[in-house]
Amino acid sequence: MERLTIFTLLFLLLLSFLSFSEGGTIGVNYGRIANNLPSATKVVQLLKSQNIDRVKIYDSDTAVLKAFSNSDIKLTINLPNEQLKSAATRPSYAAVWVLKNVVAYYPHTLIESIAVGNEVFVDPNNTTNYLVPAMRNVQTALAKHGLDSKIKVSSPIALSALGNSYPCSAGSFRPELVKPVFEPMLEFLRKTGSSLMVNAYPIFAYQGNSDVISLDYALFRPNPGVVDSGNGYRYFNLLDAQIDAVYAAMAALKYDDIPVIVSETGWPSKGDPMEIGASVENAAAYNGNLVKRVLTGSGTPLRPKANLTVFLFGLFNENQKPGPTSERNYGLFYPSQKKVYNIPLTVEEVKTWKDDSNHEKSGGGGSGPAASPVTGGGGRGRVRKAGVKETWCVANGEVGDSKLQQALDYACGEGGADCHPIQPGSTCFDPNTLEAHASYAFNSFYQKNNRAMGSCDFQGAAFVVSRPPRFGKCDFPTRY
Template sequence: MDRLTISSLLLILLLPFLSLSEGGSIGVNYGRIANNLPSASKVIKLLKSSGIDRVKVYDSDPAVLRALSNSGIKVTIDLPNEQLRSAATRNSYAAVWVLRNVVAYYPHTLIEAIAVGNEVFVDPHNTTTYLVPAMRNIHNALVKYGLASKIKVSSPIALSALGNSYPCSAGSFRSELVEPVFKPMMEFLRETGSSLMVNAYPIFAYQANSDVISFDYALFRENPGVVDSGTGFRYFNLFDAQIDAVFAAMSALKYDDIPIIVTETGWPSKGDSMELGASVENAAAYNGNLVRRILTGGGTPLRPKAELTVFLFALFNENKKPGPTSERNYGLFYPTQKKVYSIPLTLKEVKSWKDVKGNGPAVVTPVVSPATGGSRTAGKVTVKETWCVANGEMGEAKLQAALDFACGEGQADCHPIQEGSTCYDPNTLEAHASYAFNSFYQKNNRKMGSCDFEGAAFVVSQPPRFGKCDFPTGY
């Protein structure tokens, strides 16, 4: 395709953006795993001064909910994973939880949704079976108190819930989750008029395939686009491809009437040496271009009329988060409330904003498999080798619990770390956990979320070295 044809095509595709019509909505995740954050009342002032009118929290802390009272800011609260079993098995527990955490504050605090759990399918405590029953019991409690029409119930899923994602039009959910979880969940969402919550991070796919994915495709910068072989649609950014893979998976189950809310997405401003792409410049480009793309509307190729609500991750850098350096550097602001970088957060700001390279709306090159990190070039699928290792900073108790899960319900191959076997030495918890975590990760095709274990593990791009033990990349 010649330069003129590409330019003409891009101009046609950008016309909706240039009109700056009303589009979707931008919110932010207010995480608090830190010991140096400003008070909740100061945070609410920061949100209002920044033009942010939606916020998502990971609990239902009274200080935060009180500070949000009469602020006009809509809030999504969370029922943590560790409470799923109680909420699922005891109607009284769900009713009391809603009474204490919703009824006590609404309507002065504009609670608009309840996230029941977070990325439950990758929770090492195996809480998946409790998810939909807990959602129903929380909804029934809202019905009891007359709030079911005002407050929606859903649960954020990671993209690792997809079994197939390339081409995105062939997206499908993992087969073992369809009957026991996704079909009843979709029925519930349809019955209650709720949306599916999705956490999407293009940076993870980039890091796993940096040899074939350019920054431009991940950062919404100008590029020739990628054609989906199933639909013929041309994609100009990885974010849209990831979201359409989820839309396609829903359509495959005949639930194309259910909307999506992106409950987490973001890009770190700092990372370890192996965390490719983690920089202030790239974080500003991704988040800034994403905000512009959402606020100016247009939907996705599969759902052109879908005006997405997207929550950026996260409001602050959180200094107590475990894991690699990036985990502590996703914030838009430092705890001092100083901006880490400047991006637009309102439609008015979008009109004049350009990223550090002067780019307006658009995005980049190779075709990518959103969920698995695989990429397609010239008809071949290539996947860069990565491994999963234990995070020794999490402490022995958490590592041991995660190791027990991996070798038990996770069905990792733990025979090599048994006494007398090839990977028993060095006989340390971190070495044994790393081997088990990597086995689980590789058996799950290195899908996003399969190397997490609630912060007890992280992905590396160099082969781990524990004694003479080799860490496989396939089973």
């Protein structure tokens, strides 16, 4: 009887350990828009020293692929947006790309997936229609080498692809994207056993609605939670609500069996004066609590058994990224390889880690309807107070086309500007010039950020004017 009791206790102890250690997976995005980063070889050494075994990059750079050879680190590579048209319309192009960037390195470099494009739906170059054909051609090319079951093909989407996100149980994709893109893409993901990649940033929703969204709710700290009026679940963090909005959107199209990978999420350690919440303390709290949540958690309220794979953004602070100060301060590490702040990255570290960061003042109680315009898009342009002088943001053509294009790509991509009106055939496509399109995008970004200080700069590529811009017949809004 005594032996049985001891055995039972040991068994229960083992079960408790397993229940703690069985969770999701943490990876990191390795961006390289900087001129002061360590070599790829040193980066691999850094990753191994931190026990990070999953990495996503934004291209298929030869030096990087070689450096990761025999490292046992799983790698997601990217076919960039500017190559989508070629990969979609020329199967031979996709075949050669796979041969040169995958077959030449696999399996010594553990390429586990290919991200075809990145946030394609906000790409100012209008590449949306090429996305699914490009994914299919890349998959066909992998199959020719017997790699189609070993390497998954997907594409990261921004949360702006959702037409409705609140309550998250009513999540739906933008109607104009459903038939031409989402239905065929989700069908492709189902047939190939792949996951939908989603870039989700709770900080954007918090910054746009800090008067009603609790900072604790955004940072995974203890809070009363927010009840979804549609499904009755209580949410205790904003990221879960964002992910469940995507799950709900897929379920509405009868694709509720497809997993989700959070391909980007993070919090900046520094920002401009008006970038609410950007601080070292909050970055440490968000990423540290997120890692703890993922490694020890068990899915979201809508999918409690789904263990998430989450890629933190990013590995380094990148000093050449355009946009506000925050864009250059998302890194876990400085280029010197020194930590920006301390967070756990493994289950063992999670066991002893505590959120000791200073609790900054939370805005609001996080309980009303605005406690989730979940994506952060719809609530950022609040009605302005009477008497405030109207201003607009326009492009500075003197910086040159290269810098202007880079800033335009940011504004329409990660910046979340409304760039649909400057697509071919839309109301503001004409005049079809880089300066006109950039001005529209910069103004959208500026207005959506409530004309915050630093939101009309783009490293010198934009400036504020006090009279309405005039490019053809296009109107430049001051409210979103």
